Each structure stands twice: as structure tokens, then as C-alpha cells.
Amino acid sequence: xxxxxxxxxxxxxxxxxxxxxxxxxxxxxxxxxxxxxxxxxxxxxxxxxxxxxxxxxxxxxxxxxxxxxxxxxxxxxxxxxxxxxxxxxxxxxxxxxxxxxxxxxxxxxxxxxxxxxxxxxxxxxxxxxxxxxxxxxxxxxxxxxxxxxxxxxxxxxxxxxxxxxxxxxxxxxxxxxxxxxxxxxxxxxxxxxxxxxxxxxxxxxxxxxxxxxxxxxxxxxxxxxxxxxxxxxxxxxxxxxxxxxxxxxxxxxxxxxxxxxxxxxxxxxxxxxxxxxxxxxxxxxxxxxxxxxxxxxxxxxxxxxxxxxxxxxxxxxxxxxxxxxxxxxxxxxxxxxxxxxxxxxxxxxxxxxxxxxxxxxxxxxxxxxxxxxxxxxxxxxxxxxxxxxxxxxxxxxxxxxxxxxxxxxxxxxxxxxxxxxxxxxxxxxxxxxxxxxxxxxxxxxxxxxxxxxxxxxxxxxxxxxxxxxxxxxxxxxxxxxxxxxxxxxxxxxxxxxxxxxxxxxxxxxxxxxxxxxxxxxxxxxxxxxxxxxxxx
Amino acid sequence: xxxxxxxxxxxxxxxxxxxxxxxxxxxxxxxxxxxxxxxxxxxxxxxxxxxxxxxxxxxxxxxxxxxxxxxxxxxxxxxxxxxxxxxxxxxxxxxxxxxxxxxxxxxxxxxxxxxxxxxxxxxxxxxxxxxxxxxxxxxxxxxxxxxxxxxxxxxxxxxxxxxxxxxxxxxxxxxxxxxxxxxxxxxxxxxxxxxxxxxxxxxxxxxxxxxxxxxxxxxxxxxxxxxxxxxxxxxxxxxxxxxxxxxxxxxxxxxxxxxxxxxxxxxxxxxxxxxxxxxxxxxxxxxxxxxxxxxxxxxxxxxxxxxxxxxxxxxxxxxxxxxxxxxxx
Numbered sequence: 082x083x084x085x086x087x088x089x090x091x092x093x094x095x096x097x098x099x100x101x102x103x104x105x106x107x108x109x110x111x112x113x114x115x116x117x118x119x120x121x122x123x124x125x126x127x128x129x130x131x132x133x134x135x136x137x138x139x140x141x142x143x144x145x146x147x148x149x150x151x152x153x154x155x156x157x158x159x160x161x162x163x164x165x166x167x168x169x170x171x172x173x174x175x176x177x178x179x180x181x182x183x184x185x186x187x188x189x190x191x192x193x194x195x196x197x198x199x200x201x202x203x204x205x206x207x208x209x210x211x212x213x214x215x216x217x218x219x220x221x222x223x224x225x226x227x228x229x230x231x232x233x234x235x236x237x238x239x240x241x242x243x244x245x246x247x248x249x250x251x252x253x254x255x256x257x258x259x260x261x262x263x264x265x266x267x268x269x270x271x272x273x274x275x276x277x278x279x280x281x282x283x284x285x286x287x288x289x290x291x292x293x294x295x296x297x298x299x300x301x302x303x304x305x306x307x308x309x310x311x312x313x314x315x316x317x318x319x320x321x322x323x324x325x326x327x328x329x330x331x332x333x334x335x336x337x338x339x340x341x342x343x344x345x346x347x348x349x350x351x352x353x354x355x356x357x358x359x360x361x362x363x364x365x366x367x368x369x370x371x372x373x374x375x376x377x378x379x380x381x382x383x384x385x386x387x388x389x390x391x392x393x394x395x396x397x398x399x400x401x402x403x404x405x406x407x408x409x410x411x412x413x414x415x416x417x418x419x420x421x422x423x424x425x426x427x428x429x430x431x432x433x434x435x436x437x438x439x440x441x442x443x444x445x446x447x448x449x450x451x452x453x454x455x456x457x458x459x460x461x462x463x464x465x466x467x468x469x470x471x472x473x474x475x476x477x478x479x480x481x482x483x484x485x486x487x488x489x490x491x492x493x494x495x496x497x498x499x500x501x502x503x504x505x506x507x508x509x510x511x512x513x514x515x516x517x518x519x520x521x522x523x524x525x526x527x528x529x530x531x532x533x534x535x536x537x538x539x540x541x542x543x544x545x546x547x548x549x550x551x552x553x554x555x556x557x558x559x560x561x562x563x564x565x566x567x568x569x570x571x572x573x574x575x576x577x578x579x580x581x582x583x584x585x586x587x588x589x590x591x592x593x594x595x596x597x598x599x600x601x602x603x604x605x606x607x608x609x610x611x612x613x614x615x616x617x
Numbered sequence: 618x619x620x621x622x623x624x625x626x627x628x629x630x631x632x633x634x635x636x637x638x639x640x641x642x643x644x645x646x647x648x649x650x651x652x653x654x655x656x657x658x659x660x661x662x663x664x665x666x667x668x669x670x671x672x673x674x675x676x677x678x679x680x681x682x683x684x685x686x687x688x689x690x691x692x693x694x695x696x697x698x699x700x701x702x703x704x705x706x707x708x709x710x711x712x713x714x715x716x717x718x719x720x721x722x723x724x725x726x727x728x729x730x731x732x733x734x735x736x737x738x739x740x741x742x743x744x745x746x747x748x749x750x751x752x753x754x755x756x757x758x759x760x761x762x763x764x765x766x767x768x769x770x771x772x773x774x775x776x777x778x779x780x781x782x783x784x785x786x787x788x789x790x791x792x793x794x795x796x797x798x799x800x801x802x803x804x805x806x807x808x809x810x811x812x813x814x815x816x817x818x819x820x821x822x823x824x825x826x827x828x829x830x831x832x833x834x835x836x837x838x839x840x841x842x843x844x845x846x847x848x849x850x851x852x853x854x855x856x857x858x859x860x861x862x863x864x865x866x867x868x869x870x871x872x873x874x875x876x877x878x879x880x881x882x883x884x885x886x887x888x889x890x891x892x893x894x895x896x897x898x899x900x901x902x903x904x905x906x907x908x909x910x911x912x913x914x915x916x917x918x919x920x921x922x923x924x925x926x927x928x929x930x931x932x933x934x935x936x937x938x939x940x941x942x943x944x945x946x
């Protein structure tokens with residue numbers, strides 16, 4: 082392995098002998114795209130041939146979605162070339178890309194649920210007419226039946242899309258793409274909501290469509306599926322190509338090794354890392370047999386003075402545990418014990434009363450109260466502490482203002498004062514106010530759901546400092562993050578989940594991005610026992 | 618939209634003309650109108666008696682508009698106030714006329730009935746998840762129907778005690794009772810919304826309902842509270858109308874105030890705190906409507922002009938408020 086972090090990517094491009102391979106449908110050369118100085122794509126190379134199913138893999142932030150967006154015209158790119166059938170193209174928007182023959186099938190679908198299958202497939206084009214104004218429904222149905230036959234989907238053209246199962250809706254999207262004469266269809270995590278049987282059906286149809294010459298790009302985190310369906314696999318890391326392999330050239334472990342990269346990277350962030358060795362205190366939160374949406378039997382203990390990380394690929398359980406703890410999803414089974422007391426938080430109010438604090442992922446949608454003052458934002462979760470009595474409930478604003486000032490000093494929040502509108506603060510300072518909201522009450526367990534999303538670097542390290550400070554003062558701290566680097570920096574212990582169960586636990590120096598990812602991608606068939614060992 | 622928040626962090630103390638117009642535009646036009654009308658009709662318009670009259674003329678509208686402000690803080694419309702106001706005026710006069718209770722029990726009973734209707738509204742909105750606009754429209758229709766049926770379309774004319782009529786016709790010193798009621802309702806609601814935990818939670822819900830929920834606030838329950846407030850205010854308004862006219866009409870009472878009420882509240886949301894519904898703003902909006910109606914009638918301008926001017930005013934005010942939000946965020 083020679084994928085040095087600064088290198089050009091250890092390109093092990095294998096000359097493929099894919100079915101009927103002559104010229105690639107899609108060829109991407111040196112594609113580069115930066116967001117605010119951060120390179121999301123850094124000279125990416127990629128090609129897809131006619132008739133192949135080509136898997137595109139990489140951890141979060143590796144650049145997959147940026148690549149897809151650039152190819153499908155959703156975003157402009159900075160440098161590089163995109164060749165379609167050997168001709169250079171630069172799709173200006175998604176509609177332009179569709180005209181060129183590139184279609185994207187998104188995980189959440191771009192169908193209109195209220196319209197029928199036929200209307201969705203024909204959406205955006207001129208419908209067949211009668212007498213100039215009336216739509217010719219008979220001709221519409223005939224056209225659509227042909228396409229549906231092509232994807233072997235057994236639903237009527239007049240079925241409303243809202244009545245379809247997820248895999249049928251997925252196939253309708255594929256049918257729509259075929260109807261617009263797409264040569265290249267990009268499937269972005271298409272199987273997220275599928276059952277295994279539905280996945281099989283989808284794969285069978287994709288194979289038969291590929292045999293007829295359509296090229297597919299298949300983006301997924303599910304390695305087992307990828308190893309099943311893909312003719313070739315391309316792995317990306319940090320916006321670059323790591324390599325492209327034919328299916329049988331890599332097994333599960335080999336693929337994971339390519340995905341997680343070099344062990345050298347492991348200590349890249351060691352200097353920012355918090356002290357690893359903590360004298361772990363008494364248990365503060367004990368979770369037994371937790372079960373609910375996305376969580377399938379989890380036992381977990383959070384101790385005083387430790388920062389516990391929860392890691393998983395999207396939809397594999399880390400965020401779902403947080404949702405269950407804060408009463409945002411319905412607990413199906415399991416016991417929770419906080420400070421030795423049994424608790425059953427059924428809604429956020431009850432979770433708050435039990436001692437939980439949630440710093441949600443999406444600051445704008447879930448945390449900030451725009452148009453309200455810093456003071457209002459800071460005290461909103463603890464208004465009970467500031468009210469005069471239980472009946473009239475006048476707010477003691479002087480006390481509020483004093484406490485907010487103290488918070489502003491303690492967290493070095495940059496604001497003109499407690500009365501400034503929070504919307505005028507920078508993202509990092511807004512996040513500190515949101516955090517402060519829970520410091521003003523005696524929260525026992527802090528749940529940080531991706532606490533540093535969209536936060537500037539300086540605020541980031543300040544937020545880490547606050548997190549470790551909270552743990553030192555005896556609170557329980559749980560952190561989830563889509564950026565594994567954050568977990569490596571912030572956590573004393575990381576529990577990794579796969580398909581809603583604990584896949585393994587890492588402590589101290591074992592915590593690296595690689596070790597987390599290795600567990601998060603799930604056990605390979607032969608590693609099954611090892612995974613079960615890690616669960617005990 | 619993380620990026621959008623950053624540039625706004627730059628200094629806001631520099632006076633931005635759009636911001637300034639949005640904050641002070643309605644108050645400036647209120648003062649300007651008073652000055653203009655005073656200059657044109659110094660003997661009739663600019664007298665202390667006429668100023669009291671102006672407030673008296675809009676006092677009922679004011680009470681109803683103040684009530685509407687509470688659900689609007691949470692971005693919820695209450696259209697059932699038409700039915701509630703009519704119901705309250707009719708039921709209270711009929712009870713009193715038929716001798717089914719003294720003044721105080723009837724007043725309190727009517728207010729309790731209104732609160733109950735508000736709770737029903739709130740249950741439909743908060744717990745059944747139907748949009749407030751539609752739910753309260755429907756409840757308003759139902760109430761109008763109930764009153765018509767109950768009254769057999771007959772107006773209560775005789776037997777209404779003077780103690781009740783005093784609510785709409787008497788004066789305390791030089792100040793008419795409706796004006797006092799308006800002032801008290803304004804003060805109570807201002808305190809409630811600006812100074813209590815309830816108000817704080819309602820503004821939080823209006824600002825970002827999901828964030829409020831994740832802060833542990835029981836968002837649904839506040840729909841009950843907000844819609845009860847608007848219903849009680851509408852009932853007070855309806856009873857003062859009945860007292861003022863000396864009759865309990867079974868139809869058409871609330872409708873008069875619906876459009877002007879919303880105009881006043883929205884003009885208020887374009888005052889001082891652009892884009893935010895608040896009591897002080899509503900008071901300014903109500904007074905603006907009063908001054909326009911009164912001034913134009915004294916000038917002898919036809920009524921239809923008043924409607925045209927009020928409509929134009931509303932659009933101008935909303936436009937100014939939106940201007941401020943465009944520059945502030």
C-alpha cells in the first residue's frame with residue numbers, strides 16, 4: 082500500500098475486460114472542485130463502460146456525492162474534463178445532463194407521490210395531445226407500459242406513486258431514466274429502504290438492463306451488495322481515486338482496507354487528541370437491550386468523566402440511539418438507568434426532565450431560534466428556573482441576563498450582549514449558545530449529535546474543550562459524528578454500530594479513523610464470530 | 618444555510634434606510650396622518666374629545682386584534698373569532714334579558730364558553746394536526762350556524778340590563794369604558810407575551826417550532842392556550858359590541874372585525890420588530906386604522922376610499938417588513 086496522504090492516490094487501475102468493453106460511456110479526468118478552500122474533489126479520475134455496473138465507494142466526505150453532482154450538472158466544477166462517449170461535455174444543470182443521457186436516481190427519490198406512475202415517468206416532457214389541448218391518456222399509457230416492461234415492473238401506469246413499495250418506486254425512477262434515453266444511470270444509495278428480497282429483484286433487473294448496454298454507477302455503503310452486483314469497483318478517498326478493481330480482485334476485507342486507507346494516517350490527528358487515559362468514574366447512564374427504529378438490541382454504559390463516541394455509517398444506529406435516548410423515537414424495548422434511577426423518556430420534555438441534553442445535528446432547523454435574543458436562546462430550555470412562580474410565571478429577566486452574560490464569558494461567545502439577535506452571530510457562536518442552553522440547567526448526560534457540523538475551526542476546538550470540560554466535571558457525554566476525525570479527537574471510548582447492533586468497542590489508542598471504519602463496514606462473512614465477540 | 622448567517626454578523630449599528638423604514642414606517646405614517654388631519658381640520662379633528670373618540674371607535678376592533686396576535690405569534694390564524702364574537706354578544710344578552718343569571722356570572726360564563734371553544738380549536742390544531750386556518754374557519758362556520766339556530770334569527774332587543782349596556786356606553790370620567798377595556802386587554806396580553814414563561818415559549822415556537830420541541834417545550838399544548846386567548850378576546854369584543862348597540866344580534870357581528878383585525882395585526886408586525894407579531898405593534902396598527910377612518914370621514918371622503926386606503930396601507934406595511942428581513946438575514 083502506498084497511498085500516502087499527500088500522494089496522488091495509489092492508482093491500481095486494472096485494465097478491465099468488462100462485457101463488450103470498447104470505449105467508456107463516461108470518462109472523468111482530473112476533476113477538481115473546492116468548497117470554501119476545502120478540496121472536495123482533487124483531480125479525480127473515473128470511468129464507466131457501456132453495459133457495466135460500476136460501484137463507487139468511499140467513506141463520508143470522500144467526495145462521492147460531489148463527483149455525482151458534478152457529473153450530473155448539479156454543481157459546477159473547477160478543473161478537469163468530463164467525456165461522454167468520448168466527447169467533452171460540461172452539463173450546466175441537471176436537465177442539461179439528462180438531455181446528454183445522464184440520469185441520477187436518488188435514495189429519497191425524485192418522484193411526485195401524488196401523481197401516477199405514468200405521469201411521473203412523463204413528467205417534464207410534452208405529453209401526447211388530442212385536439213391540441215387534451216392529454217391523450219391512451220397513448221401515455223402505451224408509452225409507459227413499454228418502459229415498465231423494459232424494467233420488468235409489474236405495476237399499472239395509473240397507480241399513484243404513493244402506493245408503491247420502495248423498490249418499485251426505485252424501479253419507476255430507473256424506468257423514467259430509460260425513457261429519457263439515459264445511457265448512464267447513477268444510483269445513489271438506492272437500497273436504503275429495501276428488504277433483502279427487494280434488493281435481489283433490483284439487482285436482477287439491473288443486470289439485465291446492463292446487458293442491453295446501459296452503464297450504471299452504483300453508490301452504496303453496503304459492501305455485501307456491492308460485492309454481489311458490481312462488475313467493477315472504484316474507491317475514493319479525500320477527493321481522489323484510490324483505485325479501480327474488478328469484482329473478484331477484492332474480497333470484503335480487501336475492499337475495507339482500500340476504503341479506510343493507510344495505517345500511517347492513523348496518527349495524523351494524534352496531536353489534537355485529548356488525553357486518552359481517564360480514570361473512568363462510576364456508571365452514570367446504563368442502557369440495557371435498547372431496541373427501536375434503527376436500533377436492534379444495544380447494551381451500553383456511560384461513565385462519569387468519559388466522552389463516549391457512537392459511530393456508524395448512516396442508518397446503522399448511532400444517531401438512532403441518540404434519538405431514542407431523547408424521546409424522539411419510540412422505544413420498543415430496553416431499560417435505561419440514569420444515576421441509578423429507572424427512566425423512560427417518552428418525549429423531549431421527559432428526556433430533559435430526566436437529565437438529558439441534546440445538541441442536535443442541524444443547528445438551523447433544530448436548535449437556533451432566529452429573531453430571538455441570545456438570552457432567549459440560552460434560557461429557553463430552563464425557563465422554569467427563571468420564572469417567578471407556578472401560576473403567573475413572570476420571567477426574572479435580570480437573573481436571565483446575568484446568567485447569559487456569564488455564559489458569554491465562559492464560552493467566549495462573540496456577541497454585543499445578551500440582547501443581540503442570535504441570527505446575526507456566526508455559526509460557531511450560535512452553536513456555543515445552543516450548547517450553553519443546556520449548561521444553564523443541571524443536565525446529567527449530554528448528547529452531541531454531530532456538534533461541529535458547519536462550525537469554523539476555532540469554534541470547533543473550543544467546542545471540543547467544552548465537551549471534555551463537561552466530562553471532567555462529572556457529566557456523561559455521548560458524541561456522534563459523521564466526521565470520524567472528530568470522534569478520534571474528542572472521545573475516550575468509541576462504540577461502533579453496524580445494522581443497529583454493536584460491532585465493536587475501541588478504547589484509548591485503538592481509536593483511529595481506520596479502526597472505526599473497519600468495524601462500521603460490518604463483519605465479512607468469515608469475521609462474523611469476531612464481531613459477535615466484540616458485542617459482549 | 619450556514620453561509621447565509623455569516624455576513625450578517627457585520628455591524629448592524631450603521632443605519633440602513635430599509636431597516637429604518639421597516640421599523641418606524643408605520644409609526645411615522647401614524648404621526649404624519651395626525652399632523653395632516655390636524656392641519657386640515659384643526660377645529661374638528663385636533664381636539665382631545667376627538668382623539669378619545671378615535672380610540673373609542675376602534676376599541677372593539679382593538680380587543681379582537683389583540684387576541685388574534687396571540688396565535689399569530691405561533692404562526693396560527695384564528696378565523697373562528699367571527700363566530701365567537703357573534704355567539705358571545707348574543708348569548709350574554711339573551712341570558713341577561715331572560716333573567717338567567719346576574720351580570721357577573723353571565724360575563725364569566727360567556728368568557729368560559731369562549732375559552733372552551735378555543736380549547737376545542739387548539740385540540741383540532743395541535744392534536745389532530747389540522748391547519749389552524751382551516752380548522753378555525755370551520756369552527757367559525759359551526760358557531761355561526763349554532764347561534765342562528767338557537768336564536769331562530771331573532772335579535773335580543775328588550776330586557777338587557779343597564780349594567781351590561783354600561784360596558785359599551787358609559788364613561789369613567791372622560792374615558793369611555795370600551796377604551797378602558799382595550800387598554801386593560803392590551804396591558805394583560807403585553808405582559809403575558811413579553812414577560813411570562815408562556816409568552817417566551819410561544820415566541821420560541823413561532824421562531825422555530827422544532828427547536829422549541831427539542832428544548833422540551835410541549836408545542837401542542839400551546840395551540841390550546843393561544844387559541845383560547847383569541848377566543849376570549851373575541852368574546853369580550855362581541856359583548857362590548859352588544860352593549861354598545863344595546864342589542865344581541867344573532868349574525869354578522871364578528872365578520873365586521875375580521876378583515877380590519879388582521880390588517881391591524883399585520884401592520885403591527887411591520888412595526889418596530891419587522892416580521893414579528895407583537896402587542897405594541899397591534900396597538901399601533903389599530904390606532905392607524907382608527908385615525909384613517911376618523912380623519913377621512915371628518916374630511917368628508919367617501920367610505921369606499923377608506924377601504925382602498927386601508928388595503929394599500931396593508932400591502933405597503935408588509936412590503937416594508939419583508940424588506941427589513943431581506944437585509945437583516
